[in-house]
Amino acid sequence: MPEPQFQIIRIDEWEMRRIFNEGDYQGKVLAGQLIEKIRRDTHPSRTEAEEPYCTRTQEISYVDADDREIVRVHQYMRTDGTLGASGLPDPKRILVGEIMYRIVKRAP
Numbered sequence: 874m875p876e877p878q879f880q881i882i883r884i885d886e887w888e889m890r891r892i893f894n895e896g897d898y899q900g901k902v903l904a905g906q907l908i909e910k911i912r913r914d915t916h917p918s919r920t921e922a923e924e925p926y927c928t929r930t931q932e933i934s935y936v937d938a939d940d941r942e943i944v945r946v947h948q949y950m951r952t953d954g955t956l957g958a959s960g961l962p963d964p965k966r967i968l969v970g971e972i973m974y975r976i977v978k979r980a981p
Contacts, residue, residue: 879973886963889976893964898935898944907935907943914950924949924957933962943968 884892901907913932922930928951935944945966949957956962967974 879968879971881973881975883977884974885977889964889967889974892967892969892974893944893946893962896967896969898964898967899962902935907937910934910936912945922949922958924951927952928957932965941968942966 898907902909910933911931912934914929915931916927916929922928928949931948931950933946933948934942935946936942944964946962946964948962951957965976
């Protein structure tokens with residue numbers, strides 16, 4: 874089956890966080906409406922993150938009942954189960970209807 878095509882709109886990190894927070898995607902995970910799937914889980918985290926030793930850097934997808942990715946986040950998972958950095962997942966892409974919001978690409 875062909876992959877559905879979405880309109881991609883690039884937005885800055887602050888707008889991405891606003892959409893993420895207003896959509897209450899973490900609440901939807903807690904309510905079982907979305908399921909977390911680990912895409913990448915590496916150890917140790919990057920040194921510039923200034924996180925404690927053994928903190929893992931993770932990329933997580935929040936998927937719906939059809940296994941369709943709705944949100945992708947990055948997070949630092951500490952050994953005690955808390956999230957590092959801001960203490961919140963950092964959204965990188967969000968699907969809202971037929972629009973895929975993604976972070977503006979930085980110039981090299």
